[in-house]
Amino acid sequence: MTSSDKPGNAADAPAETSGATSATGVAAQDWATAAADPQYRAAVVDLLGALAYGELAAFERLAEDAKLAPTLADKAELAKMASAEFHHFERLRDRLAEIGEEPTEAMEPFVAAYDGFHKQTDPSDWLEGLVKAYVGDSIASDFYREVAARLDSDTRELVLAVLDDTGHAGFAVEKVRAAIDADPRVGGRLALWARRLMGEALSQSQRVVADRDALSTMLVGGVADGFDLAEVGRMFSRITEAHTKRMAALGLAA
Amino acid sequence: MTSSDKPGNAADAPAETSGATSATGVAAQDWATAAADPQYRAAVVDLLGALAYGELAAFERLAEDAKLAPTLADKAELAKMASAEFHHFERLRDRLAEIGEEPTEAMEPFVAAYDGFHKQTDPSDWLEGLVKAYVGDSIASDFYREVAARLDSDTRELVLAVLDDTGHAGFAVEKVRAAIDADPRVGGRLALWARRLMGEALSQSQRVVADRDALSTMLVGGVADGFDLAEVGRMFSRITEAHTKRMAALGLAA
Numbered sequence: 297m298t299s300s301d302k303p304g305n306a307a308d309a310p311a312e313t314s315g316a317t318s319a320t321g322v323a324a325q326d327w328a329t330a331a332a333d334p335q336y337r338a339a340v341v342d343l344l345g346a347l348a349y350g351e352l353a354a355f356e357r358l359a360e361d362a363k364l365a366p367t368l369a370d371k372a373e374l375a376k377m378a379s380a381e382f383h384h385f386e387r388l389r390d391r392l393a394e395i396g397e398e399p400t401e402a403m404e405p406f407v408a409a410y411d412g413f414h415k416q417t418d419p420s421d422w423l424e425g426l427v428k429a430y431v432g433d434s435i436a437s438d439f440y441r442e443v444a445a446r447l448d449s450d451t452r453e454l455v456l457a458v459l460d461d462t463g464h465a466g467f468a469v470e471k472v473r474a475a476i477d478a479d480p481r482v483g484g485r486l487a488l489w490a491r492r493l494m495g496e497a498l499s500q501s502q503r504v505v506a507d508r509d510a511l512s513t514m515l516v517g518g519v520a521d522g523f524d525l526a527e528v529g530r531m532f533s534r535i536t537e538a539h540t541k542r543m544a545a546l547g548l549a550a
Numbered sequence: 551m552t553s554s555d556k557p558g559n560a561a562d563a564p565a566e567t568s569g570a571t572s573a574t575g576v577a578a579q580d581w582a583t584a585a586a587d588p589q590y591r592a593a594v595v596d597l598l599g600a601l602a603y604g605e606l607a608a609f610e611r612l613a614e615d616a617k618l619a620p621t622l623a624d625k626a627e628l629a630k631m632a633s634a635e636f637h638h639f640e641r642l643r644d645r646l647a648e649i650g651e652e653p654t655e656a657m658e659p660f661v662a663a664y665d666g667f668h669k670q671t672d673p674s675d676w677l678e679g680l681v682k683a684y685v686g687d688s689i690a691s692d693f694y695r696e697v698a699a700r701l702d703s704d705t706r707e708l709v710l711a712v713l714d715d716t717g718h719a720g721f722a723v724e725k726v727r728a729a730i731d732a733d734p735r736v737g738g739r740l741a742l743w744a745r746r747l748m749g750e751a752l753s754q755s756q757r758v759v760a761d762r763d764a765l766s767t768m769l770v771g772g773v774a775d776g777f778d779l780a781e782v783g784r785m786f787s788r789i790t791e792a793h794t795k796r797m798a799a800l801g802l803a804a
């Protein structure tokens with residue numbers, strides 16, 4: 297989907313983001329310049345590792361959810377999303393290799409969080425799988441936008457390129473709407489499911505934020521000594537709010 | 551892998567193939583001309599439907615087997631193969647749509663056979679998954695070569711293009727060899743597994759051959775009224791023999 301399809305997209309609002317960016321000035325630098333700061337470099341390696349494993353895990357889960365598809369055409373749609381995630385993974389992994397990092401090592405610290413998320417949110421049917429695909433795609437897109445402004449020009453270009461290529465979940469919206477129209481009770485069940493997805497995503501993210509200082513510091517605008525926990529909270533709030541609005545637009549107000 | 555990697559590749563041998571082709575003359579025709587024969591048209595729709603669903607099913611299973619990977623790098627390799635299969639599926643599906651066929655309808659008749667095969671050959675560990683990926687890739691490649699010579703020029707071009715892009719299983723060979731070197735008993739177990747894979751593949755194929763007259767007739771060289779069961783048997787023999795030689799080369803002689 298394009299950003300205009302998404303009510304309350306996180307990219308529309310946050311003045312804090314651009315403020316923080318001009319303060320650090322990283323956005324005006326290219327990778328070679330910005331990476332001279334070891335803390336910034338560590339943060340980007342973390343970010344690329346986290347995004348790369350996120351895409352690989354998403355590939356795996358979407359491919360698995362494709363098995364729940366009621367028709368071959370639906371199966372093909374989910375397989376297509378999975379394949380797109382794999383290609384994102386390839387770009388992020390190649391970028392890690394290009395800057396001299398071992399992709400596997402960069403991904404390792406984030407395996408437990410993603411695997412934990414997916415384990416806790418195993419869809420029990422096709423509609424839950426679709427809602428998860430849509431929610432995951434949207435949150436990823438919001439997060440990519442939030443973070444892009446804080447990155448050097450080269451890394452930002454990669455993150456925005458991967459972002460541009462998301463939005464394969466548009467078809468999920470149609471299918472979920474049709475299912476709710478056909479049986480409004482489905483909406484209640486899926487609304488609970490969407491809340492659970494967001495809750496798990498937040499709890500896993502908070503774990504990552506607590507563990508990865510360099511990444512967290514960058515996410516909140518590059519304060520030199522330690523990061524501003526309140527600002528991390530505000531970023532999570534913006535993403536949660538955008539999620540809530542999207543769910544409401546989808547007919548999934550709780 | 552390239553064909554030179556594969557001892558006893560089915561494409562090297564069969565004089566029957568070219569003989570049968572020049573008899574029917576389809577190979578000298580393009581799709582528009584050849585498809586005027588309704589039986590040929592039906593056979594190609596069957597073939598594209600069978601290949602398309604085979605690729606989609608392979609995508610799904612490889613993606614699932616990726617979960618068994620011992621390392622992130624191994625997982626990424628299997629995910630890459632899965633993604634390649636998905637792109638084959640897209641090409642075959644798009645071709646079906648291009649010639650005015652509903653891809654889903656063309657695939658339906660083959661769902662049971664492929665799903666049956668995969669259900670009966672669920673790998674119990676990573677090495678079994680690798681052997682299955684390699685065996686599947688090789689048999690698909692042999693089959694594509696067998697059938698290419700019997701096709702009109704447009705369909706042949708598509709089949710050969712998809713074939714050219716297979717061979718992502720090369721890494722599987724290395725891993726399996728290393729595992730057998732480390733523990734020769736593994737070879738015995740995997741040899742049995744490879745035989746079971748081939749047995750299941752043959753039994754599902756024979757079911758398809760029995761059910762789909764137009765396709766079977768084309769596969770054996772386009773005899774107008776009914777097909778030559780002995781020639782189908784010879785094609786299966788060639789593919790089985792190539793498989794046996796490959797397994798021996800891999801250290802999996804039973």
